[in-house]
Amino acid sequence: MRKYIIILAVALMGAGLVSCESLRLGDGGLSKAPETSGATLDTLFATLKDSDKVLANAYYYLPYGLISDFDRKLGSDILESITDHFISNKHSDNNGPNDLYYNGGLGANIKGGSEAYRFGGYGTKKDREYYLIRYALTYLENADRIPDADPVQLARKKAEAKVLLAIAYGTMLRFIGGVPILSHSIDITQPMDFPRATFEETVDYIVRMCDEAAPDLPWYVSAAEDGRMTKAAALGYKLRILCFAASPTFNSDTPWHPQADKYVCYGNYDPARWQRAKEAAQEFMDAWAVGGYYNLVQPQPDAVTGLINPRSYRLAYRKGYFERGTSETIISVRKSNSGSYHDSHISLQGSFGCGCSLDWVNKFPWADGTPFPEDFDWEHPSKQPFFRPDANGDHVVGSQKFTETRDPRLYENVCVPGDLWKDGTVGRAYDNHQYHQDGCPGFLMMKYVLQQNSDRSTPPHWCLMRLPEVLLNAAEAFNEANGGPDETTYGWINTVRARVGLPGIEEGMTKEQFRDALILERELEFGFEEFRWFDMVRWGLTDAFTTPLKGLTSIGDKASEATSFTFKVKDAYPPRLWYTEWDTKWYMQPIPAAEINKHYGMTQNPGW
Numbered sequence: 078m079r080k081y082i083i084i085l086a087v088a089l090m091g092a093g094l095v096s097c098e099s100l101r102l103g104d105g106g107l108s109k110a111p112e113t114s115g116a117t118l119d120t121l122f123a124t125l126k127d128s129d130k131v132l133a134n135a136y137y138y139l140p141y142g143l144i145s146d147f148d149r150k151l152g153s154d155i156l157e158s159i160t161d162h163f164i165s166n167k168h169s170d171n172n173g174p175n176d177l178y179y180n181g182g183l184g185a186n187i188k189g190g191s192e193a194y195r196f197g198g199y200g201t202k203k204d205r206e207y208y209l210i211r212y213a214l215t216y217l218e219n220a221d222r223i224p225d226a227d228p229v230q231l232a233r234k235k236a237e238a239k240v241l242l243a244i245a246y247g248t249m250l251r252f253i254g255g256v257p258i259l260s261h262s263i264d265i266t267q268p269m270d271f272p273r274a275t276f277e278e279t280v281d282y283i284v285r286m287c288d289e290a291a292p293d294l295p296w297y298v299s300a301a302e303d304g305r306m307t308k309a310a311a312l313g314y315k316l317r318i319l320c321f322a323a324s325p326t327f328n329s330d331t332p333w334h335p336q337a338d339k340y341v342c343y344g345n346y347d348p349a350r351w352q353r354a355k356e357a358a359q360e361f362m363d364a365w366a367v368g369g370y371y372n373l374v375q376p377q378p379d380a381v382t383g384l385i386n387p388r389s390y391r392l393a394y395r396k397g398y399f400e401r402g403t404s405e406t407i408i409s410v411r412k413s414n415s416g417s418y419h420d421s422h423i424s425l426q427g428s429f430g431c432g433c434s435l436d437w438v439n440k441f442p443w444a445d446g447t448p449f450p451e452d453f454d455w456e457h458p459s460k461q462p463f464f465r466p467d468a469n470g471d472h473v474v475g476s477q478k479f480t481e482t483r484d485p486r487l488y489e490n491v492c493v494p495g496d497l498w499k500d501g502t503v504g505r506a507y508d509n510h511q512y513h514q515d516g517c518p519g520f521l522m523m524k525y526v527l528q529q530n531s532d533r534s535t536p537p538h539w540c541l542m543r544l545p546e547v548l549l550n551a552a553e554a555f556n557e558a559n560g561g562p563d564e565t566t567y568g569w570i571n572t573v574r575a576r577v578g579l580p581g582i583e584e585g586m587t588k589e590q591f592r593d594a595l596i597l598e599r600e601l602e603f604g605f606e607e608f609r610w611f612d613m614v615r616w617g618l619t620d621a622f623t624t625p626l627k628g629l630t631s632i633g634d635k636a637s638e639a640t641s642f643t644f645k646v647k648d649a650y651p652p653r654l655w656y657t658e659w660d661t662k663w664y665m666q667p668i669p670a671a672e673i674n675k676h677y678g679m680t681q682n683p684g685w
Contacts, residue, residue, distance in 0.1 A: 119222075124224075125226045125231065125234070132216050136241065137209075137412070138208045140206075140410070140541065142605075144422040145422065148205075149190075151193055154172055154174055155425065157609060157610070158431070160609040162600070163431065163432070163434065164431060165429070166429055166432075166516030167425065173193065176191060179654065183667065184685065185670040187667075193252065196666070196669065206248055214238075214262050215262055217235055236293035239289050239290035239311075240286065242286045243283045250280065251321060254340050255275045255277075255339075255340040256273060256279060257273055257274060257677070269675070270678065271679075273340055273680050276343060277339070280322045287314055288315070290306070291311040291312055294311060295307055296364060296367075296369075297309060297371065303409065304401070304538075308368070316354065316361055316551065316554070317550060319357050319554070320354050320553055321611065322343075323351045323554075325617055326615050326616065327343055328346055328351075329346050332344070333683075334662055334683035336683035338683070341665055355554040357554070361551065370404060371407070372405070374397040374403050374405050376389035376392070377393070387444065387481040388471040388481075390485040394486055394576065395489050397540075397545070398524070399540075401535070401538045406542075406544075407543060407544060408540070408541040408542035409540055410538060411538045413536075415537070416533055416535065422525060422526075423526050426499075429514065431516075432522065433490070434518055435518065435519065435628050435629045438520055438629075439453070443484075444579075446484075446579045455629065455645060455646050456643075456644065461482050463493045464496075465482055467480035474497070475638055477640050484577060484579060490524045494507040494639070495640060497529070499526055499528070505517075506519055506520050507633045507639060508631055518650075519647070549602070551569055561591065566591065570582060573598060582594050596612060596618075625656050626648075627646055627647065629645070660684055667681070667682055
């Protein structure tokens, strides 16, 4: 036997999986690892109910995008911090954005665990995807031994395990490309030979798991089962991966890096890949037409006026991403039922001078859908950029009322000067606020932080997939496969816009124009939901990596509860090495050298 044990093999050893009959499910409905209690696989798979303890542990290792005890990627920071949407000024705890990305310090020999994704793991939080794979494979290999199991229920739960496998491999694909694919639990006595699968093989495996799972899953689940995988999850995730893989970075005759090989891209361009994505989109839409249920959360009339107002749109959007169990949620990841579970996420903004870029804020249109002008004169604004006084307005600060002037999604993603933030007081985004922090670019993160303490009282979750993503992915696939948009594709993007009161986009666009409109719509809809990084990568958005980011100096009329402001554009701090020394190697994360040196088959990514 080798001197060392390969981490991913240990994570998948079915031979070591044991449990007990009386496992106590913990907070959020997830048990401790079954193998920690001493019973056998025979015990675990004695009944369908007992086997759920194994499946529940596979669910536990689903990715979670917010800072929490489960995941503290980037040194307890967020993926948006390495995009053009957000600037981190957290200079502590081995902060990933500042210590590894802004200064170009990331490399294959980094061992601190502050990367955006670390294949091979570190500390007690290592190998989440391979632990998920371990439990899912163990379930699939042993489920048929359950005596007298209802065949329909058994088939459904095996299908859930396959969707979980797809998500685990999809997560790794998007961060590092092709990875070793294991089809069975690993016995420690077998040779440690796990060759890296190609990019194409990994994509095909993910699609196969989704295809095999879909027929045995319900289209949606009741409130009592909310959070379990569905046919909509299988088909929606398949579409996500096929759009990612068909995008120009990976589907091109020109390699995205001089060292790019079959493990990180296809190596050629094939329009059939977009056609495959289009067929997946149509498959989802056909199933939706039959199964119904899913819909965007719609705005409700104001309780006092009976009218749909800007806040109505904002709250509908909020409910769609924040609340569990809505008709908009397709994949919901839960780790806890405690309303304080996201406190570490909130503290990123509460304790450090981090914030959103002016570059992103400027992309949000006016409330009537008119684009915000690129040459807007911030020092002599022609109209109020965020709030205007309005006796009938629904934004109240002290005794004054205002109306929001921009796309409602701006306010739900970004705390702009003058908005209520975190505890019901005006946020410290403006520079002379009594608690303003140095380094803040003039805007704070609002999403998942929200405006009041009471806003965060519901059980938390990470909405890994919402219906708007499926609509925009479908529009993208149809546009690329058909060579341009049609009535259907316009309809899908306009459905997303209508929910927040915006008019439809201008028709008559070329394929390239519609693509740009979709990329922008994703920026407006999915802030802080871990979309922007992957969109920058898959579309090769060089300008998003290399353009120096801007902030906004705002001076309020008082140090607290300010209601009027003056503005001036400023450079956002800190600068990034990417501005002057850009290298496409950053599209994929490095593989730790220690992992490659185990010689089981993993190889290094281009440029690292």
